[in-house]
Amino acid sequence: MPAQPKAKSRPDAMIALLNQSLAGMLDLKLSAKQAHWNVKGENFIALHELFDKVATETDAYADSLAERAVQLGGVASGTSQQIVRNSKLSPYPASIQASNQHVKALGAATGLMADQLRKAIDTADEAGDMVTADLFTQITGGLDKLRWFIEAHA
Numbered sequence: 460m461p462a463q464p465k466a467k468s469r470p471d472a473m474i475a476l477l478n479q480s481l482a483g484m485l486d487l488k489l490s491a492k493q494a495h496w497n498v499k500g501e502n503f504i505a506l507h508e509l510f511d512k513v514a515t516e517t518d519a520y521a522d523s524l525a526e527r528a529v530q531l532g533g534v535a536s537g538t539s540q541q542i543v544r545n546s547k548l549s550p551y552p553a554s555i556q557a558s559n560q561h562v563k564a565l566g567a568a569t570g571l572m573a574d575q576l577r578k579a580i581d582t583a584d585e586a587g588d589m590v591t592a593d594l595f596t597q598i599t600g601g602l603d604k605l606r607w608f609i610e611a612h613a
């Protein structure tokens with residue numbers, strides 16, 4: 460008689476990885492709003508609109524990350540306190556206004572988040588969770604595109 464497959468344990472490592480990514484994504488979304496509100500100077504209207512697009516898209520990515528953590532049996536960690544505790548991004552500069560400074564700061568934050576997720580793809584792949592790996596892959600592609608849009612203004 461063939462051995463019964465072992466019951467799969469709760470994928471705690473994936474839930475933690477999703478929640479760490481969620482914190483960074485929410486941090487990035489708030490940074491994009493900060494840039495949207497405060498940007499001044501060259502390319503104002505293009506950047507004001509682009510930074511809002513970054514906020515909208517990163518909000519959707521955060522939603523997918525949070526809901527995947529819950530689908531795996533976890534609890535999504537999306538409070539402001541959890542964002543501060545778990546985000547790996549540098550604090551967004553609070554008083555900058557010049558458009559070139561926001562392009563530099565938000566481009567760097569978007570790139571860091573994309574690189575963090577690139578590592579998460581490998582981790583999920585190694586854990587055999589191809590659905591989570593695919594979610595990270597989709598989001599990384601989206602962040603790479605946003606980063607390109609931002610940095611094309613530099």
Ligand SMILES: [Fe+2]
Pocket residue numbers: 495511
């Ligand atoms: Fe607005």
